[in-house]
Amino acid sequence: MNYENIEFQFAEGIARITLNRPDKLNSFTAAMHGELAQALDTIESGGARVLVITGNGRGFCAGQDLSERRMSADSAPVDLGETVGKFYAPLVRRLRALPLPVVVGVNGVAAGAGANLALAGDIVIAKQSASFIQPFCRLGLLPDTGGTYALPRLVGQARAMGLSLLGDKLGADQAAQWGLIWESVPDDRFDARLEELARHFASAPxxxxxxxxxxxxxxxxxxxxxxxxxxxxxxxxxxxxxxxxxxxxxxxxxxxxxxxxx
The missing domain is CATH 1.10.12 (Lyase 2-enoyl-coa Hydratase; Chain  A, domain 2)
Incomplete structure (x- = not known):
């Protein structure tokens, strides 16, 4: 398959998915979801020892591309439940069910569904300059892509409420201190640390x-x-x-x- 919205590589037991819409901060579209599903099909067919997910450019993932959600005054409301059920929920379920470690490298801002995609990983590291945002409250929505499940379990009810109801930016250092992610890494060490984890798990039991x-x-x-x-x-x-x-x-x-x- 030809991938345009992601990059997919699979060699030496390491599967790598890189979100690849850097001009849009790697925000989700239906086409990107389709390519992610195809890549996961390949991974699930066997042979992979670890999956590494990261993003190209200055952002990890800014969530849903809202340009796909434009509505005219006389258009019918968008069925967001259908979108969640068709794309986001299956993605989280598949990542959590993969019989191998999923390492997520958050290279920049992770917002909305992008932040919660990261939290579906098993080991999450982030550049120190990266940040996590739950901006759903600014749109009259709630944290999807597993956000309402992961947040209270990772950081506790009070912090989950604050992040979700206020939509404040959380820096990588504080995210690591709170237990939202495994590790905040200096920016100049990020690529090497992500590769180190990939190689470690590729030779692990x-x-x-x-x-x-x-x-x-x-x-x-x-x-x-x-x-x-x-x-x-x-x-x-x-x-x-x-x-x-x-x-x-x-x-x-x-x-x-x-x-x-x-």
Missing amino acids: TKGLAYTKRALNQSLDNTLDQQLDLERDLMRELGASEDYAEGVAAFLAKRAPAFKGK
Whole structure:
């Protein structure tokens, strides 16, 4: 497939998606959603050990391109629920369900759906100059793309309310201090740090990481007893994996493990 709104690369176990509408701060269009879906189809077909998502230009993603939402005085209202159900919700579900780490590199402003796309990742790093904004309140809307789910779980109810009801800009350093993201990185170190994480996960025990991701995500809705049972069942499966056997053998032989992700 020819990609125009994103760049997609897949080599050495690393899948890379780069949002590529820099003149529009990589804001979402239907065409971009279609290309993202195609890229995820390829990733889900197997072989990837990690997915890295970032953006081109000075922004990560400014959310929905509102030029697709222009209405004339006599036009029917836009069905935003259809847009969320068709594009944004499936995107978040697919990212969270991927059986591999999703690393998001926020290279600039992440606003609206763009901010919440970033929060759908597993490891989120950002340039120190980057910022996160929930501007939905200025349009009479609410944080979609999983925003109302992720925000209170990451930063707590009070901060989630403040970010959502005020729409204030949150800098990367404060985002890291609050636990919204994993790490704020000096701008001149950002590319190297993103590559370091990609290479790390490309050689990691992918199946174990995938099960860890699954268990942590399910813990948000499980009771303690349910979670203990899930840990038992997943550990049983991982105990029969090639990577576990390799990890034990490498530990006993005092050498570096060579994980295959299986």
